[in-house]
Amino acid sequence: MEWIQQLVNGISLGSIYALIALGYTMVYGIIKLINFAHGDVFMLGAFIGFFAIARWEMNVFLALILAMALCAIIGVIIERVAYKRLRNATRIAALITAIGVSLLIEYTVIFFRGASPAAYPTVFETSNFEILGVKISTQSILILSVSIFLMVLLQFIVHKTKIGKAMRAVSHDADAAKLMGINVDNTISATFAIGSALAGAAGVIFGIYYTRIDPLMGVLPGIKAFIAAVLGGIGIIPGAMVGGLVLGVVETIVSALGYSLWRDAAAFVILILILIIRPSGIFGKNAREKV
Amino acid sequence: MKKSKVFWSYLALALVIYAVVQFLISGNMVSYASQNMLITMCINIMLAVSLHVVIGITGQFSIGHAGFLAVGAYISAICTMKLGMPFVTAILIGAVVAALAGLLVGIPSLRLKGDYLAIATLGFAEIIRIVFLNIDYVGGAAGMQVTHQSTWTYAFFGVFITILVISNFTKSRHGRACIAVREDEIAADAMGINTTYYKVIAFAIGSFFAGVAGAIYAHNFYIIQPTAFGFLKSFDILIFVVLGGLGSLSGSVIAAIFLTAISTYLQGFPETRMIIYSLVLILVMLYRPKGLMGTKEITDLFKFGKKGGTRI
Numbered sequence: 361m362e363w364i365q366q367l368v369n370g371i372s373l374g375s376i377y378a379l380i381a382l383g384y385t386m387v388y389g390i391i392k393l394i395n396f397a398h399g400d401v402f403m404l405g406a407f408i409g410f411f412a413i414a415r416w417e418m419n420v421f422l423a424l425i426l427a428m429a430l431c432a433i434i435g436v437i438i439e440r441v442a443y444k445r446l447r448n449a450t451r452i453a454a455l456i457t458a459i460g461v462s463l464l465i466e467y468t469v470i471f472f473r474g475a476s477p478a479a480y481p482t483v484f485e486t487s488n489f490e491i492l493g494v495k496i497s498t499q500s501i502l503i504l505s506v507s508i509f510l511m512v513l514l515q516f517i518v519h520k521t522k523i524g525k526a527m528r529a530v531s532h533d534a535d536a537a538k539l540m541g542i543n544v545d546n547t548i549s550a551t552f553a554i555g556s557a558l559a560g561a562a563g564v565i566f567g568i569y570y571t572r573i574d575p576l577m578g579v580l581p582g583i584k585a586f587i588a589a590v591l592g593g594i595g596i597i598p599g600a601m602v603g604g605l606v607l608g609v610v611e612t613i614v615s616a617l618g619y620s621l622w623r624d625a626a627a628f629v630i631l632i633l634i635l636i637i638r639p640s641g642i643f644g645k646n647a648r649e650k651v
Numbered sequence: 652m653k654k655s656k657v658f659w660s661y662l663a664l665a666l667v668i669y670a671v672v673q674f675l676i677s678g679n680m681v682s683y684a685s686q687n688m689l690i691t692m693c694i695n696i697m698l699a700v701s702l703h704v705v706i707g708i709t710g711q712f713s714i715g716h717a718g719f720l721a722v723g724a725y726i727s728a729i730c731t732m733k734l735g736m737p738f739v740t741a742i743l744i745g746a747v748v749a750a751l752a753g754l755l756v757g758i759p760s761l762r763l764k765g766d767y768l769a770i771a772t773l774g775f776a777e778i779i780r781i782v783f784l785n786i787d788y789v790g791g792a793a794g795m796q797v798t799h800q801s802t803w804t805y806a807f808f809g810v811f812i813t814i815l816v817i818s819n820f821t822k823s824r825h826g827r828a829c830i831a832v833r834e835d836e837i838a839a840d841a842m843g844i845n846t847t848y849y850k851v852i853a854f855a856i857g858s859f860f861a862g863v864a865g866a867i868y869a870h871n872f873y874i875i876q877p878t879a880f881g882f883l884k885s886f887d888i889l890i891f892v893v894l895g896g897l898g899s900l901s902g903s904v905i906a907a908i909f910l911t912a913i914s915t916y917l918q919g920f921p922e923t924r925m926i927i928y929s930l931v932l933i934l935v936m937l938y939r940p941k942g943l944m945g946t947k948e949i950t951d952l953f954k955f956g957k958k959g960g961t962r963i
Contacts, residue, residue: 364713380961388861392766394766394769439945442933442937445937446936446937446940449936449940450940451712451765451766452712452765452893452897454936455712455766455769455941456889456893456932456936457933457936459886459932459935460888460904460929460930460932460933460936461927461929462929463886463925463928464926464929464930466925467922467925467926467929470922470925471922472925487704488896510816531930561662579882581753583773586770587770587774590767590770604792616905621781621784621785622781624777624781625777625782625857626780628774628775628778629774630782631770631771631774632760632771632774632775632778634757635760635763635767635770635771636759636760636763638760639763639767
C-alpha cells in the first residue's frame, strides 16, 4: 500500500509538471523557442493566487481563474515585448533573451517584496479518506481534477476550435499558414496566453499543495517541466502530459527509496538519457536535418 | 609589422601590467577589497575566455560551464587540503580533471545541437553539482574549508596562459576548423573536417581552463559550497561571452572586466545588480544580437601594419 501511496503523490506532483510542460511544448512547437521565462510565469501565478486568497479573501476557484487570466496577459506582454522581434534572429539570441526575461521577472519580484518565502493560506480542511487502505487527501483530488479538467479543455481548444486549428497550422508551417490568411502574430500570442494561463493555474495548485512559495520557486519546476516536455517529445501536447506524469512519479519513487537529495539529479539523468537515446522523445518522430 | 613582433609587444604589455599592479600591491597601495576584486576579475576573464572557445569559436551552445568550474574548485581543494599538495600542482590536477570531465560530458552531448545541447549541458552541470552536494568527504551542503592561497601572481598568470593558449589555438589550423564548424557544420563536414572531434576538443580546452579558474576561485574565498556553482553561475559566465560578442576574445575579456567591476560596486544591492544584468542582456539581444564587439577583436581597431597599405 506504501507504493500506491507514493504513486498518488507522484501523480499529483507530475500533474503540476505536466501543466507547466504544456506551455513549454506549445511555445516550442510554434516558434521553436525554449521559453525559460515560463517557470517564472508559474511563480507569478502562485503569487497572484496567494494575494487573491490571503489578501482579497477570494474563493479558491475565483483565485485560480484570476491567476490564469493575469498570467495569460503577462505571457502575451512577454511575447510582444521581448520575443516578437527575435522571430528571425538566431536561436542563441532568442534563448539568451529568454534567460534574460526569466532573471528580470525573478529579481523584479525579489526587489519589490524580498526573497523571503510566503506561507500559502489553507483553503481546505485537509481531510484524508481511505480507499483500499490508501490515504488520499482532498488536495490531491483537487489537483488531479483541476489538471485533468484543464488538459481536456486544452485538447478541446486545440482540436475543435478555430484558434486551435490556426495554432496547429502555424506550428506546421508558419509561412504557408500566413498565405492561407491566418494571422500568425495573433496565433502566436494566443499560444503564449494559453500556455501562460496553464502555468498560472499550476502555480496556484502548487501553492495549495506545498503551502510554501518564494520568488525563485519557478526555476527548478520550470526546468523539470521542460525535461518533461522533452521526455514526451517536444511540440507534442499529449507527450507533455505523459512526460510530466512520468517525471513526477520517478522523482517521488527516488525520494521514497531514501535518496531524496538525489531527486533533482534523477530528473537530469532522465533528460540526458532521453536526449542521447531518443532526442525526439517518447511520442516524437525523427526528423532529418535538411541542407 | 611581423606577427612575432606584435606577439612580443603584447607580451611586454602584459608583463608591464603585471609588474605595475604587483608593485602597487607589495607597496600596500591597493586595499584588500580592490585586491580581491582584481583576483575575481582574473577568474571571470578565465571563465569568459574558456567559454568563448566553446560558444564563440566552435558555436556550441553550452550553459553548464559552472559544472567544470566546480570540478576544478573541488579537485584542487581536495589536493591542497586533504592531500597536502602544493598549490601549483593542485591547479594543474584540478584543470586536468575538469578537462576529463569535459570529455566525459562532451562526447555524448555534443552529438546534440542548439537548444538540446544547451539543456543537456545544463543538466550535466546540475548533476555535477548534486554529486558534490552528496559527497560527505568534501563537506556536502555545508561546504569545504579552503585556505587562502590565491594571489595576484597566480591569478594573472592564469589569465595570461589562458589567453595565450586560446588565441593561438584560434589562429591555428585546429582553430580555423572550429570556426568552420561554427559557421556551417554540414559544409565543414563536407570539407573533410571531423566535426565531432573538433567540438569535443574545444569543449575539453574550455573545461580545462574553467578548471584552472575553479582552482584559483576555491583558494580565494576560504570556503566552497555547491550552491555557488548552480546554473546562475553558468548564466553569469554566459553573459560575459554574449555581451562581449560571440566570437570575440577581447570582447569577452572586456565584458568580464566591466561586469565584474559593476557587480563589485553593486555588491550591496544584489537584486538591482541582477535587474540591470537581465535588462542589459535583453536589450543587447534585441538591438545588437551579435554582442558589443561582434566577431571583431579589439586589435582590429588599431592595425599597426595596415597604415598606408604597406604590409611587410
